[in-house]
Amino acid sequence: MTLKEAEIIIEALIFAAERPISCKDIGDLLELKQSTVEALIEKIRERHGEGALMIRSVAGGYQFVTKPELAPWIEKMGRPVISAPLTLASTETLAIIAYEQPVTKAQIEEIRGVRSDSALNNLLERGLICELGRKDGPGRPILYGVTEKFLLHFGLRSLDELPPISIRSAK
Amino acid sequence: MTLKEAEIIIEALIFAAERPISCKDIGDLLELKQSTVEALIEKIRERHGEGALMIRSVAGGYQFVTKPELAPWIEKMGRPVISAPLTLASTETLAIIAYEQPVTKAQIEEIRGVRSDSALNNLLERGLICELGRKDGPGRPILYGVTEKFLLHFGLRSLDELPPISIRSAK
């Protein structure tokens, strides 16, 4: 196998790998030194210099992706556009998370009195909430909080700016 | 947008599309004539001439794939074959559906001379065929047709690539 052949094979491996493939894995497969593999990947990068693709180094491996400046076109092409507003269940859940965060699913469900899985998933998908880590204690449940996107949407600088709640005043 | 820019965008679209993207879809997205898109795809193909990737025309669209001679290396890497081969019984059933669609189970069984439930279920599960609705008439039987995945599975551009019907081709 010549170096040129190795370069082409590496290009194919990076393209076809199901997850980012590491320098070591490539080296093992082709019986090449990692430094050689790295040099060859540089060559592939150069070859793609003017094209749409680039090799990204991510998660301990290499991966072909489109260059970032092309993202708007790809978005325009494929992603399904969802224009449905939040459901009542999701809005309730969002309200609780905004005020109670960090908060677990169980706590949310206790307040709402119903299961809230799909509401949580929907909010996660929309990027309005995120996982903040795990609570110490049995089962180590996930803690949820709102995202910057949430703050941006409501024009809040921080959560301190949420309207104060006084239960007494509620009818 | 210059032609060079369009070429790069098309390359990105073909790479990123979840399924083969058609000339028409690219043209619509970029507001370009289909003949222009085709010419630009030729340019991308030339640019990838010496590399590991090629643009394959399949299932009514374009798709980046690795060149066939590199397959042994990708297999060696451990990437599973996209879908396991079909049994002859299932392939036969599939062939009948491809030519006769929309077609009912009874019609298929008449041609094959045997019951075809398991072949049909297998094909449905793999997404190679789908239900097209129901036939008017007694029992309102389900009508079957082939899917885009069928074309992909067999590397067909369209149904026109199937052998012409020649039942009388008896020797």
Next chain:
Amino acid sequence: MGYVVQLDAYEGPFDLLLDLIVKNEIDIWDIPIADITQQYLEYLHSLQVRDLAIGGEFLVMAATLLRIKAKLLLPQEQIGLEESEEEEDPREELVELLLRYRFFKEVAVFLRDRYQASVYYYDRGNRTEELDVTPVYTNLVGDITLNELAGMYRELLVEAQREPPIHSVVQRVSVQERLALVRIQLMGQSSVSFGQLLQNNTASEIVVTFLAVLELVRLGEIRVLQEKPFGNIQVRPYALEMEVMG
């Protein structure tokens, strides 16, 4: 004729007949029915000897062959006519069916070759990249205001502070009841996610629902699909025949 019965499983009676025709180098337009019928029956007999089940289709074909053979044996009153009026040949219908089947069998071989050629082309490995599957929400929350959000939270808190229910009815759900419920939920649906079946269920109801789903799989009424590990489980009714009957 010294013909050795091929012991491979045939796809069906057409497959068997075509094989006999090829083996005997017969012109398909002029099948010696008596001979072929004999070999066909011998094959079925060999299955029987080996205690193998013979599909009903094979028996139907045997009857057809015998019928054609009988017709051919009937004395022809006008021998001259047989040559000119070919469509009266009792074999004709069978030949048409055989040719039609043979065509699709050839296509199946063509498809198999195409599959073998196309497996050498590998597409992009990382197909479920976030970029490609994340939906775009053009309407992130709707027109809800911050104050409405706050109001909603307050009401939930008030609601939650009300005294808990004094008594709760312990309900025991049987698998049979749940079976009926799942059938109702699936009625007219092409596919329902397992999660949907479980919505608002208590832990014990989830267990019973799971058992009911297993039972329905056993009964062959549904099939359960999961495209990737830990992915969404889809429950699909198999036979929509029930709908027709009902």
